[in-house]
Amino acid sequence: MTDRPLRILIATDTFAPDVNGAAKFTTRLAARLTARGHEVHVVASALGRGRHGTRVEEHEGQRFSVHRLRSLLYPGHEWLRFASPWRVWQNAASLLDALRPDVVHFQSHLVLGRAFSTEAKKRGIRVIGTNHLMFENLMDHSNIPRALHAPAVDFAWGDAATVFGRCDVVTTPTRRSADYLERKTGLTGVHAISCGLPGDEYTPNPERQHGRIVFVGRVTTEKRLDTLVRAVAQLPDDLDWHLDIVGGGDQIDELAALARDLHVADRVTLTGFVSDTELRERLRAAEVFAMPSTAELQSIATMEAMATGLPVVAADAMALPHLVRDGANGWLFRPDDATDMAEKLERVLRLSDEEYGAFQRHSLEIVAPHDIETTITAFERLYRGEDIRDPETRVELAD
Structure with missing residues (x-):
């Protein structure tokens, strides 16, 4: 790819107005990429019944397209919604065919990342995957008996290895979390790119x-x-x-x-x-x-x-x-x-x-x-297929 503006599709299971680190990062990523002149399309879960569809939304002072898919409220949870799993494959195929993005960047492999990575690879589209999850965090919300948490976590990491294995590049926010992901999945070459901060x-x-x-x-x-x-x-x-x-x-x-x-x-x-x-x-x-x-x-x-x-x-x-x-x-x-x-x-x-x-x-x-603009530049280069050295975030203190 040249330095022309890119058409970027970001698939995420959590997005504004959700309040969590992954949603905050993804919102900032989409807004800052838009500010740099790229055409950004976010695919996320609808916020409620009947609220699906494509519309231009404003986040962080930037306007870009958000495609909200029909979704289900996760049992026992007050806000967590996932795209309807029996529709998501068809949604992924139709959106990719209509938009023809240069790159797909998913923020979670659970639902949207799973479907969009599969359908993107079929079409020869570059795929970047970022992991924000620790499955140990999810067990208390899983409705799985505590005695089965350990085997469930092991199974989940094995499944993650399959989905992230489709990616051209895998990233996670810190070197420690990259080492952790490699250890849990057997993946290699995971990049450590900070979520960044304005x-x-x-x-x-x-x-x-x-x-x-x-x-x-x-x-x-x-x-x-x-x-x-x-x-x-x-x-x-x-x-x-x-x-x-x-x-x-x-x-x-x-x-x-x-x-x-x-x-x-x-x-x-x-x-x-x-x-x-x-x-x-x-x-x-x-x-x-x-x-x-x-x-x-x-x-x-x-x-x-x-x-x-x-x-x-x-x-x-x-x-x-x-x-x-x-x-x-x-x-x-x-x-x-x-x-x-x-x-x-x-x-x-x-x-x-x-x-x-x-x-x-x-x-x-x-x-x-951890400046957000350094983060955006790193992802821009990955989207274009460039080899990068992970941004250095360790500093020696002055005193």
Whole structure:
């Protein structure tokens, strides 16, 4: 391919207005590609019964075509919808024949990625696949008996290997998650390309917000937020702390009950869903960001907090050690260990102003290479069939 504008089809099982990392990344990807002059078509699930069809939608200030397919609400889930599996193959074939894209980029292999990768390969269309999933995260929503979770996860990774095996290129957000995907599927050559962040949209607060702890993300089981609530309940009263859990999900009532049981309900606020503007304000109103999840392939929420200049206390698991340097911009704690998390939170809250300022600077330095425009350039080159070297995101701190 030359440097002409491309026609790009992005197939995704989750897209705006869904609130999760994969949906946020895919929305930004489509918008930024459109801003660069490419013709972008997103294929996603319809938001409800009778809401399927093709229309131009506006996201992140850009207008592009979104093809919403008939969908089903996943049993027991309040928002997760998947394209109707008995229609998706026909949908994929007809859309590919009508649009004739230069490249198909899927964001999940479960439904749309499975169909579009198969039909694209039949037509000789280049296929890029990005993995945002850890199947261990899905088990609590799967309705599969707990005793069968391990074999179900093994089967799921085997299935993923088949779908991703059709791709010309496979990517995932970090080197740790790429190594993980290769280990689970037997694939090789997986590229590590950050989801990226529009850093200019996040502004550090020059005034330290003493005692304010914040989490941003889905309020669901896999985020391990019970560990966070149990941790803050162990903090000394003299810290005058307050915890904001920002986001919606099916664990809000359970966490509110836990806070009451631990006699800290007056110090824990569960906001539910908030706008992007309020989310950024909540980050600016905090002193430290807390991430107890043990299954983050990157954690856009943690990067957003760092771009706001916050130190981070996070679980020592999966990709989080790529973002958190012990004693530099925060601390890692033993996964699911509320006492260790409390101790690390207390360390940050008791930093001197000089030490706290250094932690802020380090968070900004570490997140700086994750610029969204670097990410878009990397994907543009992959779409054109170029060989690339993965963008370097590891930085040496200045002090």
